[in-house]
Amino acid sequence: MSTTDKELRVGMVGYAFMGAAHSQAWRTVNRVFDLPARARMALICGRDTTKVADAADRLGWDAYTTDWRDLINRDDIDVIDVCTPGDSHAEIALAALAAGKHVLCEKPLANTVAEARAMTAAAEVARAAGVRSMCGFNYRRVPAVTMMRQLVADGRLGVIRHVRATYLQDWIVDPQFPLVWRLQKDRAGSGALGDIGAHIIDLTQFVTGQRISGVSAVTETFVKERPLPAESSGLAATVDGHKAPTGPVTVDDAAVFVARLDGGALATYEASRFATGRKNALRVEINGSLGSVIFDLERLNELEFYDATRPSVEQGFSRILVTEGEHPYMSAWWPPGHIIGYEHSFTHEMRDFIEAVATGVDPTPSFADALQVQLVLDAVTRSAELGSSWAEVEPALITAAV
Ligand code: SOE
Numbered sequence: 001m002s003t004t005d006k007e008l009r010v011g012m013v014g015y016a017f018m019g020a021a022h023s024q025a026w027r028t029v030n031r032v033f034d035l036p037a038r039a040r041m042a043l044i045c046g047r048d049t050t051k052v053a054d055a056a057d058r059l060g061w062d063a064y065t066t067d068w069r070d071l072i073n074r075d076d077i078d079v080i081d082v083c084t085p086g087d088s089h090a091e092i093a094l095a096a097l098a099a100g101k102h103v104l105c106e107k108p109l110a111n112t113v114a115e116a117r118a119m120t121a122a123a124e125v126a127r128a129a130g131v132r133s134m135c136g137f138n139y140r141r142v143p144a145v146t147m148m149r150q151l152v153a154d155g156r157l158g159v160i161r162h163v164r165a166t167y168l169q170d171w172i173v174d175p176q177f178p179l180v181w182r183l184q185k186d187r188a189g190s191g192a193l194g195d196i197g198a199h200i201i202d203l204t205q206f207v208t209g210q211r212i213s214g215v216s217a218v219t220e221t222f223v224k225e226r227p228l229p230a231e232s233s234g235l236a237a238t239v240d241g242h243k244a245p246t247g248p249v250t251v252d253d254a255a256v257f258v259a260r261l262d263g264g265a266l267a268t269y270e271a272s273r274f275a276t277g278r279k280n281a282l283r284v285e286i287n288g289s290l291g292s293v294i295f296d297l298e299r300l301n302e303l304e305f306y307d308a309t310r311p312s313v314e315q316g317f318s319r320i321l322v323t324e325g326e327h328p329y330m331s332a333w334w335p336p337g338h339i340i341g342y343e344h345s346f347t348h349e350m351r352d353f354i355e356a357v358a359t360g361v362d363p364t365p366s367f368a369d370a371l372q373v374q375l376v377l378d379a380v381t382r383s384a385e386l387g388s389s390w391a392e393v394e395p396a397l398i399t400a401a402v
Pocket of ligand 1 (some may be wrong): 169195196280
């Protein structure tokens with residue numbers, strides 16, 4: 001496809017779920033999109049030699065290393081792709097930016113506001129030297145989501161009144177699920193809030209063009225102790241037939257909050273890993289004075305659109321199949337009606353990153369955009385801890401029939 005001989009040599013840190021998703025995108029992007037530069041999957045990094053060697057072979061990387069500093073110090077690496085747990089995002093990204101490497105960092109940007117501010121400041125300095133940086137909020141690159149943003153920007157919904165966002169999973173409902181890194185604050189920064197709540201915070205701000213200005217929140221940790229994972233498998237292990245030792249869960253299992261957006265909209269957000277039966281259920285509904293639009297990740301090729309300007313006898317939610325060539329990103333794939341999947345959002349992410357770096361413009365979302373998400377995460381955490389706006393329901397003082 002691409003005739004360019006310009007290469008962007010990528011070094012990726014991490015080889016778990018996001019490492020695999022990013023690898024698929026790096027493998028595919030130049031075969032689908034005609035871009036001003038080609039991504040070369042030069043080096044993958046992971047701490048375990050055997051596992052990272054296997055990952056290099058399985059995911060299609062030229063070589064591997066067990067020290068991420070190798071990537072930073074080499075002058076034949078142009079891009080650092082950070083796919084590690086949140087507790088190493090800042091250290092790796094700061095070193096990469098200082099070394100003049102372009103950086104793509106998975107979400108959420110960091111584990112704390114302080115780290116996110118430092119990363120954003122470093123990105124600004126590096127930007128002056130032509131070094132680009134982006135945070136990997138991949139759902140922005142689902143064609144239906146990009147179209148949702150366009151409908152709002154074109155005024156098709158009128159004045160935005162309500163935003164209603166949920167991101168629901170259920171992978172830790174079993175109390176025997178082990179205490180993996182995502183359940184430890186020092187590794188992950190927060191639980192469902194930062195992992196999946198960050199997505200709906202970014203996505204709703206991206207779609208509406210409005211920023212969350214204030215929140216009132218509750219969070220809950222339903223299972224407070226979990227078996228320590230076996231070093232090797234990461235599964236709960238028994239020790240000599242006895243129940244494995246346990247450790248404390250130090251993050252939220254669920255976060256629920258109301259919010260005001262700076263354009264006047266009222267919003268509700270729910271991020272939970274205890275929504276039994278919901279596997280990766282992200283849903284956003286936007287209500288405006290002239291219409292509404294709904295995105296459901298389980299039906300990511302579609303949008304539901306209600307146009308209140310239509311004659312009343314014709315009004316109703318229409319189902320838009322977002323697979324036409326004119327729809328965002330879709331001309332690169334298949335004919336209309338041939339749908340795409342979750343992994344395509346990462347290919348679109350790499351497309352936009354490569355094009356921005358190769359043409360010398362700043363990709364979005366920037367670290368500053370990701371800092372805004374981090375600030376919302378922090379406000380939710382503070383609100384939940386303070387409980388300040390919480391009004392207890394007074395007891396009825398009668399014995400209600402239960
Ligand atoms: C786990 O909740 C996870 O892998 C998130 O970390 C990703 O960002 C999300 O896209 C899918 O679920």
